[in-house]
Amino acid sequence: MRMRRIISGTGLLLAAALAISVIIVANAAFTSLRLDLTSGGLYTLSEGSRNILKKLEEPIALDFYFSRKALADxxxxxxxxxxxxxxxxEYAARSGGQLDLTIIEPEPFSEQEDQAVASGLQGISLTGNPGDNAYFGLVASNSTDDxxxxxxxxxxxxxxxEYDITKLIYNLANPEKRRVGVITSLPMFGGMPPQGGKPWTIVSLLREFFAVENLGPSPERIxxxxxxxxxxxxxxxxxxxxxxxxQYLLHGGKAILFVDTLAEGDSSQPDPENPNVMPDLDSDLNWLLAGWGIEVPEGKVAGDMNSAMxxxxxxERGxxxxxxxxxxQLTGAALSKDDFVTSQLDLVHMGTSGVxxxxxxxxxxxxxxxxxxDQSMRIERDLILFQRDPQVMLRNFKPDNKTQILAARLKGKVKTAFPDGPATEGDDKAAEQVKEAEVNAILVADTDILNDLFWVRTQSYYGMEVPQAIANNADFVVNAIDNLSGSTDLISLRSRSASARPFEVVEKIRREAESQFREQEQALQAKLEETEKKILELQKEGGEGGAILNAEQTRAIDSFRDQQVKTRKELRAVQHELQKNIERLGSLLKFINIGLVPLFIALLALGAGLYRTRRTA
Structure with a gap:
């Protein structure tokens, strides 16, 4: 029996040694294996990001700068x-060795800090001293030093x-300047007098980011x-x-389509033979959209009471x-927070937009x-064209009690608008025609969103005219082009949930206690107001008996102060109980996360060991 106990004890020691060895080997051999147990998959890359990483052909260096000591508090x-x-x-582990990640903690006045500044990282001063900057940014570079x-x-x-990091990697893997073609009937690129010679501000701005090409109003080749x-x-x-x-769209081309039911930037003049007839100020794209099952109803303009300028x-009086x-002027819930094109915008101006x-x-x-x-309606275009009286529109306003879509992302498999082939006789592209394919586009039911009138104010600066943006219209356009000009994998990325997710039970306890605290606080305020009212009444009754009244006033104040002290104690008790409940729950959660699970595993192992010991006994 004694020999069996010795053997059993030796076996347990060997098992423990084996377990430790397995942990050491696993830690060395399986560092690339990662398990994400968060509910939102916060540490798991989306399929789009993984696809972009698989296509990397050249190495990219990622230098992550983080001032850990400075930001520890x-x-x-x-x-x-x-x-x-x-x-x-996770990016580096999924890149097949193409991403070289370096984590750098720059010290003040160090060479690493100089590199961070030279690379364009933004330092934040925590003490007010310019020399004590902290850094929390990323510098990426490719093999050609972009x-x-x-x-x-x-x-x-x-x-x-994830979107920001993936876009940065994608842009370095594809560093060439992206080409943007523009088809327009509006004088966006300027023109000869009397129409005017200056390009619209949006065109000048786009040229800073992209290679912009004017294709004219009706190009037969794209x-x-x-x-x-x-x-x-x-x-x-x-x-x-x-x-x-x-065919450009059906061959996989990306597009942003700006259409309008009343384009205020359209300078079309009436027909000289019919000067009393208004020129057409609406766009003509229904020949394409109809086949997609999408419509921008003719003659309808969006009006919104909550967003009206x-x-x-x-x-009548001037x-x-x-x-x-x-x-x-669209803000808040009007701008989607789930799409990267609009998620960071604060304000967009639109004028006489369609739906x-x-x-x-x-x-x-x-x-x-x-x-x-939902406090919006569809206004008849003719009411705007021939009257433009804001008061009449307000009097006739009847909300539809539903939202109206002004801009949207469209994606789906559609058929060609030309099932019989090329529209032009003798076109030699018939053999290349795509009859059906998936289209990825953004449709905006307004062209005035691009017009300087709605988002730019010009200021004079030392004799120069400097345009100043008063809305995020240009940001919307740049974001849309930037997003669509990436790969399909990049476009597929969406906003992810935040990692800071409060415990619902903790928040419930906090809300209940704070509610109780507010109720008692309001009761105290009511008692204060009642006492002040009584004091005012006593003062109004003043006169010869003022001394007696002052005594009554003093007793009332003393009584109130006693009640005030008592109520404050109750408030402190509520706050103390609130903190106790939260700390108690926090301790329980820590025990479950840190102690209970390992304890459960240890008990299982101990039980298995005892079971084997008894069997061998």
Missing amino acids: YPQIMNYATRVRDLLE KDTIAFFQVNREAAL DPDLSVLVVVHPKEMNPGARYALD RVQAQG PMETYYLPWL IDRRADSPMAISPLIQTS
Whole structure:
């Protein structure tokens, strides 16, 4: 029996040694294996990101700068930095060796800090001393020394973290400047007098980011190698141009389509033979959209009471400020927070915008980017064209009690608008025609979103005219082009949930206790007001008996102070109980996460050992 116990004890020691050996070997051999148990898959890359990493042909260096010591007293940043680091390690692990991740902690006045500054990282001063900057950013470079940075990882942009990193990697893997073609009937690129010679501000701005090409109003050939095609207010496109646009999209070309039911930037003049007839100010793209099951109803303009701009108008008693329903300043819930094109925008201005409808049989999936509130309606275009009286529109306003889509992302498999082949006789491209394919586009039911009138104010600066943006209209366009000009994998990425997820039970306890605290606080305030009222009444009764009344007043004040002390004690007791409940729950959660699970595993192992010991005995 004694020998068996010795053998049993030796066996347990050997088992423990074996377990430790397995852990050491596993730690060395399986460092690339990662298990993400978060409910939102916070540390798991999306399929789009993984596909982009698989296609990397040249190495990219990722230098993650983080001032750990300087930011140690900022728990929110520290927690977020851990998430960023872990996600970057996941990128490196999934890249097949093409991403070289280096984690750098720059010390003040060090060479590493100089490199961070030279690379364009943003340092934040925590003490007010310029020499004590802290860094939390990423510098990426490719084999040809192209660089891109995330100057500082903003905590409020956590939902877009994967998108920002993947886009940075994609841009370095594809460093050539992206080509953007523009089809427009509007004078966006300027023109000869009297129409005016200056390009619209949006064109000048786009040229800073992209290689912009003016294709004219009706091109019969569209280069399939364009990164993105921007179509603005298409009118009277000839059959060859329509066919070219149809096939560009069906061959996989990305496009942003700006259409309008009343384009205020359209300078078309009335027909001299019919000067009393208004020229057509609406776009003509229904020949394409109808086949997609998408419609921008003719003659309808969106009006929104909650988003209407205030304008100067002529009232019955002279000039006045009022709301103009067709001109919209869209903020908050009007801008989708689930799409990277609009998620970081604060304000977009639109004017006499149309609305976007999707038929029930449409093959297109539609994702709203910009929409009105439910306090909106569809205004008849003629009411705007021939009257433009804000007061009349306000009096006739009857909300539809539903939102109206003003801009949307469209994706789906559609058929050609030319089932019988090229529209132009003798076209030699019949053999190349695509009859059906998936289309990926963004549709905007407004062209005035691009017009300087709605988003730019010009200021004079030392004799120069400097345009100043008053809304995020240009950001919307740049974001849309930037997003579509990436690969399909990049476009597929969506916002992710935040890593900071409060415990619901803790929050419930906090809310209940704070509610109780507020109720007692309000009761105290009511008693205070009642006492002050009594004091005022006593003062009004003043006169010869003022001394007696002052004594009564003193007793009332003393009584109130006693009650005040008592109530404050009760408030402190509520706060103390609140903290106790939260700490008690926190201790329980820590025990479950840190102690209970390992204890459970240890008990299982102990039970298995005892069972084997008894069997051998």
